[in-house]
Amino acid sequence: MEEFKKTPRSLSYRGEALEQIPLTGTTSVPEGGAHPQKRRSGSLIRGFSVLLFAAALAGAYLAAPAVTGLDYVRIHRLEMKGDTAKVPLPRLKEVVEPELEGKSYFTTDIAAVRAAAETVPWVKHASVRRIWPDRIEIDITVYEAAAQLEDGRLISIEGKLFSANPEEGAEARNLPTFSCAAEDVPELLRRYRRFTSLFGDLPFRITALSLSDRGSWSLVIQGPRIPPTRVELGRDTAGSPVEERVRQVAAAYPRMEELLGGPPSSIDARYRRAIAAGKVDRKALESYLEENARAEEKKEPAALPAENPAEAPEAPQAQEALQAGPDAHSPDNDQESASDADDSADSTELEAQENTPTERSEVSHEAAEGK
Secondary structure (H helix, E strand, C coil), rough: CCCCCCCCEEEEEEEEEECCCCCCCEEEECCCCCCCCHHHHHHHHHHHHHHHHHHHHHHHHHHHHHHHHCCCCCEEEEEHHHHHCCHHHHHHHHHHHHHHHCCCCCCHHHHHHHHHHCCCEEEEEEEEECCCEEEEEEEEEEEEEEEECCCCCCEEEEEEEECCHHHCCCCCCCEEEEEHHHHHHHHHHHHHHHHHHHHHHCCCEEEEEECCCCCEEEEEEEEECEEEEEEEEECCCCCCCHHHHHHHHHHHHHHHHHCCCCCCEEEEEECCCCCEECCCCCHHHHHHHHHHHHHCCCCCCCCCCCCCHHHCCCCCEEEEECCCCCCCCHHHHCCCHHCCCCHHHHHHHHHHHHCCHHCCCEEHHHCCCCC
């Protein structure tokens, strides 16, 4: 095969031959070898890499005591955000510090710290984060108490039970007391809010609400000038719901005070045509007002005991009779048996009351509403 020979191309411009002038500064590259300039660049890069690696080793060697001892990154500070009145920092530290002992910024178990913080009373939720180089920050959300159960547990505004000291929360010191099964707590909270709205601007509040095992409702009202007063409501029925009886009590209460000359000692709303009210207990009323006056002088809130409806004092045996109509005392008209709405125990009590109609103070719904 003939060897192909490459001949240089001639350059021309408008038919005239041009002279080819080689570029200055060019270096011929020998066959099979690298360019000398590229070899020098590669050597410089390798040398610089070696220097960087040596510097890194030296830095690691100098920092080894601090890193291996963890003094530089060990947790030294615990910070808390949230309601410090209900959850003081010392109490939180007491629970959380075991999870931080011997731990560093990198080895602290955030989930374990959060779980420990959420065991503290009043803590609803805890958010934990690391802050370089040596801090742990815990942001807590606390429960808001709406009531307390008779066993001492508190009830949140969502209807959830939790354990805490009521004295640590200002709003928890005068909470209403619920008496019911734990599974009925959400329903009692709903009823409490509804009954409170029905009483409106009347000069008292609900301090206790009870739902018996047989489904009978009762509550205790109390105000600055109204001693603890038990209100019997009975059971819910299709024709006479408890909510309607509360509305009737709210409408009749001013009239009852007017007729009795003071707050009634007890109220029974289990009747269909009237509300029975116990006569004013003057001695108990005077004692209560004196106690409140002393508390006011000491700049302390008046005593508002969270009384259980089941433990509220019974109405005095002697009760004043106030007629609302010509037949107000007739057992057939006054006290239509509450047995349709209440259990046999409630019916027995009402039958005993029928035998002493002149010892009761009764206001018909029509009279209470000014009809």
